[in-house]
Amino acid sequence: MAERLHVGTRKGLFDLARRNGVWDVVETHFLGDPVSAVLAEGDTVYAALDLGHFGAKLWRRDGAGEWRELAAPAFPPKPQDAADDPHPWSLGKIWVLEPGGVPGRLWAGTMPGGLFRSDDAGASWSLTEALWHMPERRQWQGVAGGEQPGISTVLIDPRNPDDIRVGVSTAGVWASTDGGASWRIINEGMYNEYMPPEQKGLPIAQDIHRLARCAAYPEIMWCQHHNGVFRSEDGGHNWHEITAIRPSKFGFAVAAHPRDQDTAWFVPAVKDERRIPMDGKVVVARTRDGGNSFEVLRNGLPQRHAYDLVWRHGLAVDASGERLAFGSTSGGLWISEDGGDSWTMPEARLPPVSVVRFAD
């Protein structure tokens, strides 16, 4: 099981380690700076910063060495014929970093919707132009009322590094089976209830808050969508709504059990006008039967006047499927060693949490 946890916050990166059965903050990095994404691969840690004045940055640390700044992904010069593009050709922020399934390869999902690839462990990046140049990309909508769409999820098939799914807020699920050379939108069966009737069911109208897939059965995918929870059994092509989710169907984060295709976790909230936990109680919803039923887990979580919201990347499960962690907008951080049955809070009052990631 993972013995180390990285927590990216509005004011720095916090590393926690498990010692004598207790999780504790053992290192702090980039104190004061917003961390937008983090990835641990072996002894190497990548941290993306979202500096208010100076832009999106990317840093890498090998083992216990010094942090070194890498070239951040960058968009190519904007051509004349793209003058009417509604989205900027400039990196807004790095929203997610994922390993590419072959040594040295990384994927970065960003705002304003660019997908970037590195084949040299982050030293250099190239825009996935085939996706960026899809005509439909101009229809992508901004995140949460903002101007820029964002790629919140990049899923690589563990059996085939060329088989990729990306989830976009707001523009559905996109697939490539050739390493990113060509793309198509694939998600059928979702609906977006705030759209006009004729657009509700369009694949591109779907607000994919976050996707997760079962590592052992990669065809099994879960989606925390803006207006509900959906599950796919065919690699993201066809989705059916999971209506048994409790106590509410709105939320941002989802984690899939790495071996059990029927188990997943969510952190529900009151839907979008309010975005707070139901009744001021922080809970985790767990299904162990493919979404037919849910347990509402609350042992160790605050149950009185708690208004913690958990963002898209604020929930994680380790490779064992037993250890989970989630962090909140109020700086709450909870860790479970038993699949969510019980939770403990490390001794820390953290800044708002944007991302949690185990070092497996």
Place this chain on the structure above:
Amino acid sequence: MATVRFTSALERFLRAPPAQVAAATVGEALASVFETQPALRGYVLDDQGALRRHVAVYVGGEAVRDRVRLSDAIGPDDDIYVFQALTGG
């Protein structure tokens, strides 16, 4: 020679000492600095070479007008200040 001076806020991330440059425009002055300190470029300019939204450049006590092409003229003895525009939080 004009002098380009950078906000000390950058020192948390990289070295940004004052630089003497021979240049006719703000863009030329910055480009001259970035030749010797390429890592600075991404902190000051966006991917398309425009000033970052929350970075300000002042010449002779006035904010530069052309934030996209950086064409504002500079004199041979001007001080060019590069600093952060205010943002919250």
